[in-house]
Amino acid sequence: MNIIIVGCGRVGSQLATLFSNGTDEVAVIDNNPASFASLGRTFEGQRIVGVGFDEDVLIEAGIEECDVLIAVTDIDNTNLMISEVGRKLYGVPHVLARLYNPDRESAYLQLGLDYVCGTTLVAEEMYAKVVAGHSSHVDTFGDFEVLRFAIDLSGFEEGALRVGDLESDHEVRIVVFERGDNTASSIPTADSMLYDGDIVMACVRKDLIEEFSHYMHS
16 A cells, blocks of 8 residues: 655654555655654654645645545644545545544544544554454454444435334344434434434345445545
8 A cells, every 4th residue: 555644753753663564655744844753763654844735846745646634733634634635635545543632523523534532552443444444444343343333324214214123124223323413322222313413333245345335425
């Protein structure tokens, strides 16, 4: 994979090291050249000095052939700008941003933005998402994956669907859901109703994820 990491702090440098230990092509962007010292002598990828949402800088880093763009600067708005440039201008298949303010999580989900929030094990979590190959990944259990996403029921009457019908038709288990207006989360019964935009945590068999993905807002 061709991977661009914007921000070479502790998380960015750790991610760059994780990916460069494999066969991936890695470019790291930071506006402070001194930050690259944290990469160590064994890092063989590109080190590019510049602003992460500057198109000339991104082109130098290889954005036009990029498979994964990861924004891990220390400013949420900067990470958002980088993500939007990567998604909307260059069509990068997997764009991932670090989010500091948890109050914005629901908004990011509604927009279909892939993100990791929090400071604990951020690099490992981002690494797992990229390896899984899709943005809703939370964890893996044998042949199953736990996914978290905003559910897309826009094609259903009144934008709603009964939990039992969704589970029986698609061999999925809805573990918990939260209304899109930030009401309390609930453990559903078969008769619980899901509405378009609800935040859902579900357990899905790996080989059915592609088929199930049309229920995920993007």
